[in-house]
Amino acid sequence: MTLTVHGLLHIADTIERIGPVWAWWSFPIERQCGRLQRHITSKRHPFANLDDYITLSAQFKTTKLIYNIADKDLSLEGPVKKKTGLDLHYERKCFYRVCKVDLMLL
Amino acid sequence: MDDFDLLRLFSLKINDPAVTDKLLAQIGQLSRCDFDTLYQMKKRLEELSELMAESYDCCVKSCIAFTGPHSKLKACPRCRKPRYRRNGQPMKTYRYLPLIPQLVAYFLNRELNERMRYRSEGHPKVKADKNGHMTDVFDGSHYLGLLEKEVTINGHGLGHTYFSDHHDVALGLATDGVNPWRRRKSTFWPILLYNFNLPPEERSHDDNAICIGEVPGPEKPKDMDSFLYPVVQELLKLSVGVQAYDVIEEEIFILRAYLITIFGDIPAVSMLLRMKGHNARSPCRLCTIQGIRIPNSRTTTHYVPLCRKNLHTGQKYYDPANLPPRTHEQFIAQAHEIQSAETNAQSERLATEYGINGIPLLSVLDSLSLPLSTGYEFMHLVFENLIPNLALLWSGNFKGLDNNQPFVFNKTVWDAIGAAAAASRSTMPSSYGAPVPNIATDRSTFSAETWSQWALFVGPIVLNGRFSDKRYYNHFCDLVGLINLCLKFEFSKEDVSKIREGFIRWVKKYEEYVGISSLPTSTPTDQKAGTIINTYQTGSHA
Numbered sequence A: 001m002t003l004t005v006h007g008l009l010h011i012a013d014t015i016e017r018i019g020p021v022w023a024w025w026s027f028p029i030e031r032q033c034g035r036l037q038r039h040i041t042s043k044r045h046p047f048a049n050l051d052d053y054i055t056l057s058a059q060f061k062t063t064k065l066i067y068n069i070a071d072k073d074l075s076l077e078g079p080v081k082k083k084t085g086l087d088l089h090y091e092r093k094c095f096y097r098v099c100k101v102d103l104m105l106l
Numbered sequence B: 001m002d003d004f005d006l007l008r009l010f011s012l013k014i015n016d017p018a019v020t021d022k023l024l025a026q027i028g029q030l031s032r033c034d035f036d037t038l039y040q041m042k043k044r045l046e047e048l049s050e051l052m053a054e055s056y057d058c059c060v061k062s063c064i065a066f067t068g069p070h071s072k073l074k075a076c077p078r079c080r081k082p083r084y085r086r087n088g089q090p091m092k093t094y095r096y097l098p099l100i101p102q103l104v105a106y107f108l109n110r111e112l113n114e115r116m117r118y119r120s121e122g123h124p125k126v127k128a129d130k131n132g133h134m135t136d137v138f139d140g141s142h143y144l145g146l147l148e149k150e151v152t153i154n155g156h157g158l159g160h161t162y163f164s165d166h167h168d169v170a171l172g173l174a175t176d177g178v179n180p181w182r183r184r185k186s187t188f189w190p191i192l193l194y195n196f197n198l199p200p201e202e203r204s205h206d207d208n209a210i211c212i213g214e215v216p217g218p219e220k221p222k223d224m225d226s227f228l229y230p231v232v233q234e235l236l237k238l239s240v241g242v243q244a245y246d247v248i249e250e251e252i253f254i255l256r257a258y259l260i261t262i263f264g265d266i267p268a269v270s271m272l273l274r275m276k277g278h279n280a281r282s283p284c285r286l287c288t289i290q291g292i293r294i295p296n297s298r299t300t301t302h303y304v305p306l307c308r309k310n311l312h313t314g315q316k317y318y319d320p321a322n323l324p325p326r327t328h329e330q331f332i333a334q335a336h337e338i339q340s341a342e343t344n345a346q347s348e349r350l351a352t353e354y355g356i357n358g359i360p361l362l363s364v365l366d367s368l369s370l371p372l373s374t375g376y377e378f379m380h381l382v383f384e385n386l387i388p389n390l391a392l393l394w395s396g397n398f399k400g401l402d403n404n405q406p407f408v409f410n411k412t413v414w415d416a417i418g419a420a421a422a423a424s425r426s427t428m429p430s431s432y433g434a435p436v437p438n439i440a441t442d443r444s445t446f447s448a449e450t451w452s453q454w455a456l457f458v459g460p461i462v463l464n465g466r467f468s469d470k471r472y473y474n475h476f477c478d479l480v481g482l483i484n485l486c487l488k489f490e491f492s493k494e495d496v497s498k499i500r501e502g503f504i505r506w507v508k509k510y511e512e513y514v515g516i517s518s519l520p521t522s523t524p525t526d527q528k529a530g531t532i533i534n535t536y537q538t539g540s541h542a
Helices: A003-008 A011-018 A027-038 A046-066 A088-099 B003-015 B021-030 B038-049 B099-108 B110-118 B125-131 B141-147 B224-240 B266-273 B328-339 B344-354 B378-395 B411-427 B448-462 B470-486 B493-514 B533-539
Strands: B054-058 B092-096 B150-153 B156-161 B169-175 B189-195 B210-215 B242-246 B251-255 B257-263
Touching (some): A003 B493, A011 B493, A027 A046, A027 B210, A046 B003, A046 B099, B092 B210, B099 B251, B141 B257, B150 B224, B169 B266, B210 B224, B224 B242, B224 B266, B257 B266, B378 B411, B378 B470, B448 B470
Antiparallel strands (some): B054 B092, B189 B210, B242 B251
């Protein structure tokens, strides 16, 4: 009997300890890994290429979060968007000043 | 071109791998972009996001990262390869994206801030308390135990209990080896964090997973702890608390976050926990069952049958309902014993006996109870190992097992089973999932999803009446019933005991039908006991 079969004996305990099976299974991880893998376009420096992509997408996501930008605001479909001329970073600094949050702490 | 346009430009690249850096720069030129180069555009994005990637040097063969206790080394302690090139540049770098700014950003967003209250407000607690009803991680005994525990770092209490504030974030850490190419043996290991504060239907969205970095390939890291060093440091900071701003309540609060579980397949979790893995003498992560080798065989794989009557030494029988459990205290004590052994030989001997290589860095996080905060990950366990192994068993392709077993199908019968199932492809509604290929001829194209389709929907039909003895069919149907039970969204107490008893019965029968020798597994993981963990432990608190 291999560990695979033996592992079945521990499923019930694990559910009791860390919750339903869907909360800790690997399907989301595998999908995420598949997405990252597809974004490797360089054959010569695949991992540096991937690092760039991971950094870019994390920065992009964080920007969207902190400026409350929805995906539809960035959509390229539909009528041509008017220029807002918004300097987001300037707005942000004003926001911090209003909230009296120290920029260095965040 | 304003900042919105810049973000639109980057959204192209993020959603589509076909948009290369070169193409992006050209589109920038075309749209009369204010930035001359792509580098400037990326710099602006970095400025906007306030998220700065940190670079750490790492071994050219990805053995270790030069972090924490290794930060002053000039060469890799494992493979002796130099850290720098002749011109003083590092051979290779590991890029780490800090977790704290990414978590802080969630509370600056109105929409996600509200959704992240699922843990404290949205989750139906009352129902859970009544009868041990299991609806989410927050009903598990591990989380409930944390609620009453004071947060401690290295034995020092911090004066607050876990998850006492509604802002507190529950995180899960996961990693997996991914091969970027089909034909080459090469893996990279992304390190992902999942935010359990979000409602279940959203937390697994690609956008909500926090990727903090990737251990670059092509080789597997030998010391994963050195790559986890920056994130563990941040998690320690987060258990003390960092300042953040809540955009809805319009006030500054102390943000705390705790890691409550680790998940991933067996080799990935073994690596994170510094355990020997699935072929060791003490292979199980959750109990101390001793593995045995096939007598008179050269394979080093250890098997874990319940009954070992024929053996001369050791325990004769393990009761599946009462397996000798591992506990957190015992695990840590054993790991300490291994690291403080007087001689290398003694430490090796202990490591083999306990199935542990050393103290994992993650043990400094008091919110985890190692190895119990991990489980045997269901997708790999059942859909990528168990079901494919059963298929190998039935088709007689099973290494080391003779083909005269009563449950092995004749080749023509197996081909007919495959053809019958494949013929159903065109009539199977697509809402059931991906169509299932021919199991007799195209087994290599199966994925976890198609294995599950096959087992749950196709198998019970096409196998009916095919076995030489009806009991093998019934045994398979029992398994399908149990898998269906495990796939439920919510579990009552009865469900859990049904799963427990059902699997005990199923495994006992499996052993009776298949016998002691059984499925061989993949190559053993190559890991050696390390000696640097003590420096890690002191280093991370400094």
